[in-house]
Amino acid sequence: xxxxxxxxxxxxxxxxIAMALCADCKSALGQKPAGGKKSMGLREAAEIxxxxxMYGYPLVMMDQGxxxxxxxxxxxxxxxxxxxxxxxxxxPTASNHELAAPTTDALYTMVWLDVSKEPWVLSIPxxxxxxxxxxxxxxxxxxxxxxxKRATGTGPQKFAITGPGWKGKLPSGLKxxxxxxxxxxxxxxxxxxxxxxxxxxxxxxxDACSAxxxxxxxxxxxxxxxxxxxTLDMKTSVREQVNNLDTASFxxxxxxxxxxxxPARADGRILKRMARLGIVPGKPFDINQLNPAVAQxxxxxxxxxxxxxxxxxxxxAKVGDTTSENGWMFTLKTGTYGTDYIxxxxxxxxxxxxxxxxxxxxAISPVDGAxxxxxxxxxxxxxxxxGQAPSANGFWSLTMYDEDYFFVENPxxxxxxxxxxxLKFKDDGSLDLFLQRHPPxxxxxxxxxxxxxxxxxxxxxxxxxxxxxxKGTWKIPPVRRxx
Numbered sequence: 448x449x450x451x452x453x454x455x456x457x458x459x460x461x462x463x464i465a466m467a468l469c470a471d472c473k474s475a476l477g478q479k480p481a482g483g484k485k486s487m488g489l490r491e492a493a494e495i496x497x498x499x500x501m502y503g504y505p506l507v508m509m510d511q512g513x514x515x516x517x518x519x520x521x522x523x524x525x526x527x528x529x530x531x532x533x534x535x536x537x538x539p540t541a542s543n544h545e546l547a548a549p550t551t552d553a554l555y556t557m558v559w560l561d562v563s564k565e566p567w568v569l570s571i572p573x574x575x576x577x578x579x580x581x582x583x584x585x586x587x588x589x590x591x592x593x594x595x596k597r598a599t600g601t602g603p604q605k606f607a608i609t610g611p612g613w614k615g616k617l618p619s620g621l622k623x624x625x626x627x628x629x630x631x632x633x634x635x636x637x638x639x640x641x642x643x644x645x646x647x648x649x650x651x652x653x654d655a656c657s658a659x660x661x662x663x664x665x666x667x668x669x670x671x672x673x674x675x676x677x678t679l680d681m682k683t684s685v686r687e688q689v690n691n692l693d694t695a696s697f698x699x700x701x702x703x704x705x706x707x708x709x710p711a712r713a714d715g716r717i718l719k720r721m722a723r724l725g726i727v728p729g730k731p732f733d734i735n736q737l738n739p740a741v742a743q744x745x746x747x748x749x750x751x752x753x754x755x756x757x758x759x760x761x762x763x764a765k766v767g768d769t770t771s772e773n774g775w776m777f778t779l780k781t782g783t784y785g786t787d788y789i790x791x792x793x794x795x796x797x798x799x800x801x802x803x804x805x806x807x808x809x810a811i812s813p814v815d816g817a818x819x820x821x822x823x824x825x826x827x828x829x830x831x832x833x834g835q836a837p838s839a840n841g842f843w844s845l846t847m848y849d850e851d852y853f854f855v856e857n858p859x860x861x862x863x864x865x866x867x868x869x870l871k872f873k874d875d876g877s878l879d880l881f882l883q884r885h886p887p888x889x890x891x892x893x894x895x896x897x898x899x900x901x902x903x904x905x906x907x908x909x910x911x912x913x914x915x916x917x918k919g920t921w922k923i924p925p926v927r928r929x930x
Contacts, residue, residue, distance in 0.1 A: 487723060489740060489741065489744055492724065492741045492744065492745075493744055493748075495720045495721060495723060495724050496694075496724060496744075496745055496748050497748065497751070497752050497755070498717060498720065498721075498788070499698070499701075499717070499720075499721045499724065499726050500694075500697065500698075500748055500749065500752040501752060501755075501756060501788045501789050501792045502714070502717055502721070502788045502792075503697070503698070503701035503704075503705075503726075504689070504752075504756065504791075504792040504795055504796070505587050505588040505791050505792060505794075505795035506586050506587055506701060506704050506705070506708060507689055507692075507697060507700050507701055507704065508588075508685065508686065508689050508795045508796070508799055509584075509586050509587070509588060509630055509632065509795070509799070510586065510630065510700070510704055511685050511688055511689050512632075512685045512799060513529075513559050513630060513632070514676075514679060515679065515680075515681060515685055515688075516533070516559060517529045517559050517673060518673070518675055518676055518679050518681060519673050519675065520672045520673045520675055521672060521673065522534065524536075525546060525555065527558065527559075527673075528670065528671075528672065528673025528674075529559050529560070529561060529673065530558065530559075530560060530561075530567065530658055530660070530670055531558060531658070531670050531673070532556060532557065532558045532653070532656050532657070532658060533555070533556075533557055533558065534554070534555075534556050534650075534653040534654070534656075535554050535555040535556070536554070536646075536650060536653075537554075537646070538550070538551045538554075538641055539854065540854065540860075541853070541854040541855060541856040541857075541862070542856075543853075543854075544851075544853050547684075547851070547852040547853065548846075548848060548852040548906065549853075549854065550844070550846065550863075550908070551641060551844070551846070551862050551863045552638060552639075552842060552844050552863070552865065552908065552910070553578075553579075553580075553636035553637055553638050553639065553910075554636070554637050554639050554649050554653065555634070555635065555636060556581075556635035556636070556637055556652075556653045556656055557632065557633055557634045557635055558632075558633045558656075558658050559630075559631070559632055559633075560608060560630075560631040560632075560633065560658065561629055561630065561631075562608055562609060562610035562613070562626055562629055562631055563610050563629035563707050564610075565610075565613075565615075565660055565661050565662055566607045566608055566609040566610065566613060566615070566617070566623075566660075566661040567607065567608050567631075567658055567659065567660055567661065568605065568606070568607045568621065568658070568659050568660070568661055568664045569605070569606055569607075569608065569633065569656070569657065569658045570603070570604070570605045570655070570656065570657045570658075571594065571603065571604045571605075571635075571655075571656055572603050572652055572655035572656065573601065573602055573603045574595075574596070574601035574602075574637070574652060575601065576596075576601050577596075577601060577637065577638055577648075577649075577652070578595070578596050578601075578637075578638040578841045578842060578910065578911070579595045579596060579601065579635065579636065579637045579638060579652075580593065580594070580595040580596070580597070580635065580636045580802065580806055580807070580841075580910065580911075581593070581594040581595055581633060581634070581635040581636075582594075582633075582634050582635075582782075582800070582802050582803070582806065583608065583624060583626070583631060583632075583633055584631070584632045584633075584634060584800065585626050585627045585628040585630065585631060585708070586628035586629065586630035586631075586704070586708035587627075587628065587708070587710075587711075587791070588784075588791060588794065588795050588799065588800075588801070589627070589782065589783055589784065590782035590783065590802060590803050591624065591625070591626060591627060592624045593782075593802070593803055593805075593806055594606075595806075596841065596911065597805065597806060597840065597841070597911045598806075604622075605621065605622070606621065606622040606623065606624055607621050607622070607623050607624070607661060608624050608625075608626050608631055608633075609623055609624070609625050609626065610626055610628075610629050610631075611625075611626065611627055611628060611629065611707075611708075611709055613625075615661075617661070618664065618665075627708075627709070627711065628707070628708035628709065629707035629708055630704075630707075630708055632800065633658075634800045635656070636910075637649050637652055637653060638841070638842060638910075640867055685799070686796055690749065690753055692749065693746075693749070694734065694745045694746060694748045694749060695732065695733075695734040697749060698724075698726050698732040698734075699731055699732040699733075701726065701732070702726055702727060702728060702729065702730055702731060702732045703729070703731065705728035705729065706728055706729035709728065710728065713785060713786050714786070717786075717788070724737065724741075725737065753796075755789070756789065756792045756793050756796055757793070757796065757797075759789050759790065759792075759793045760776065760793060760797070761776075763778065763789075763790065763793070764776075768780050768787070768790050770919075772922060772923065773816050773922065773923060773924060773925035773926075774812050774813075774814045774815050774816050774817075774818065774925050774926060775810045775811070775812045775907070775923045775925075776810065776811050776812070777808055777809060777810035777811065777923075778790070778794075778804075779804040779808065779917065780794075780804075781794055781798070781801040781802065781803065781804055782801060782802055782803035782804065782806075783803065804912070804917060805911070805912075805917075806910065806911060807908065807909065807910050807911075807912070808908075808909045808912045808916060808917075809906060809907070809908050809909075810906070810907040810908075810909075810923055811904065811905070811906055812904065812905040812906070812907070812926060813904050815827060815925065815926045815927065815928050816924075816925025816926055816927050817925075817927075817928065819928070820902055821882075821898070821902060821903045821904065821905070821926075822901065822902060822903075823883070823884040823898045823899050823900045823901055823902075823903065824884075824900075825883070825928050825929070825930055826881070826882075826883040826887075826928070826929040826930050827881075827882040827883060827898075827926050827927065827928055827929060828879050828880070828881060828882070828926070828927055828929050829845075829879070829880040829882065829924060829925075829926045829927075830877065830878070830879050830924060830927070831877060831878040831879075831880075831924060832877050832924075833875050833876035833877050834876060835877075835921070835924070836872070836878045837866075837907070837909070837923075838866070838913060839909040839910055839911055839912050839913060839916075840910075840911035840912070840913060841909075841910035841911035842865060842866060842867075842910050843865060843866060843907070843908060843909045843910070844863045844864065844865035844907075844908050845863060845864045845865070845880065845896065845905065845906070845907050846862060846863040846905070846906045846907075846908070847862060847863065847882070847896050847897065847898060847899075847903055847904075847905060848903060848904045848905075848906065849899050849901070849902070849903055849904070850901065850902040850903065850904060852904060855897065855898065855899040855903065856899075857897035858886075858897070859892075859895075859897060861895075861896065861897060863896070864880060864894070864896050868893065869893050870893060870894055871890075871891075871893050871894055878894070879891075879894060880894050880896060881894055881895045881896065882896050882898055882905070882926065883895070883897075883898050884897065884898045884899070884900060905926065907923060
C-alpha cells in the first residue's frame, strides 16, 4: 500500500482535497488526454502527489540546507563556501540559538561538495585513537560511506569522492567512494571534552582536514571566495523555508535537482507514477499543464503532507520504524531507507544528517515515564539498576533542552551528563541522575542535570552504540517524577 493510501484510509485529507475525494469528481477528468493516455481521477492524482512530495522532500531539504550553509565568502562557524570545511570551534552556550539540539560532545567539521564535474579528494589526519565519525551523505540523505573509529579506524585517511557516472582514473593508492548524487555532504564529528587542552588538540585535527578537486590534487591550491546570494534567507530555518514552498515551486525544484541527483533503481515504480503528474527528472514542472481540478487539490498538498510526515514520529511505532518505550522514542531506521520514503522524509525533517544506527542512536523524551510532559516545577530521577548504566563503544550523553531544543542557562553551566563526568554510583552499583531546577544537595550535585523553569525535553545519545541497545536487550529506563 502506498504512503498516500495509508493516509487516505485514515481520513487524513482535509479541506478541498477531502471534499474532492469524497465527491464523485472523476467526471472532471473523464476525457482521455492527448496521446490516448489513461485519464485519472482526483483521488489517484492526490495519492500520487502526496507520495511524490514525501519522496522528494529529503532532496529539496538537502539542497536548501546546502544553499544556506554555503552562502558565505569564507568559513565562519557552521558555514563555509562549497568545497571548504566549516569548523565549529567551541560548544554553543545557552544564549546561542543558531543551532537547535546542539551537543557538548563532538565538534562539527564538515564540507559540502559538488562532484558533478570532477571528483574531490579529501584528507583526514591521524586521530590518535580519538573518537571521530565522518559520514558521507548523498543528496537523498543516504549515508553511502562512514569513516572513523568504528568503520575505518583512526589512522590518517585520504580518499576521493566520485560522482554518478564518473569513469575517469584516480591516482594510484587513492581510495574511491562513489556518490550516487552530485550533492555530497561530508558531516564530521570529532569528540572533545571541552577543556582548554582538548579544544587545542581537536582544533589541530580540524585544521588538518582538507578538500581539493582532483584536478588540483598534489598541486598548490587556494579555494576561491564563496559567492554570496544576497536574496537568500539566512535567518529562517531550512525546514521552514522548504515547508513554505508552494506546490508548483516544490515540484519544479525537485525535478531540476533530480537531473544531477538521480533517483535510485528501486525508485522506478514511484517515478512512473510521478510522471503522470508531469513530475519528471530534469524537466521543469508546470502546474498549469494539469487539469484545473487537479491543480486545485494540489494547492493544499504541502501542509497536508507535512503534517503526515511529522505524524509518522508516533505512527511509525505501529510498524516498527520507531521504538517508543518508557517515555523515550528512537529509531534504528536512519542513514539508509530503501523505499521507506515516509521514514526518510521524517528523518530529513527532524534530523537532517542522521547517521547509520551502527554509528549513532539518538533517543528523545518529551514526557516522563507516566506520559506527562516535563516541567521545571517538579523533581525527576532517572534510575539505572546495578550493571545497567548507559554505555557505548564511542560515548554517550544525556542532554537537557528547553521546549525549543536549546540549552538551558543554569548556575553550573552544565547542559549534559556523560561518562566523562564524575558521576557517583551507589554502593550497590546503581546510578541515579537528578533532573530538576533546584540543586539536589551537595552530595548529589555531580549527578544533577539542571532543568529550566518551564517545559523541557531530554535527549540521550549513543555514538557507536552497543549491540544490547541495537538488539533491544538493554532498555532505556523511564524518568520518574519524585514529588
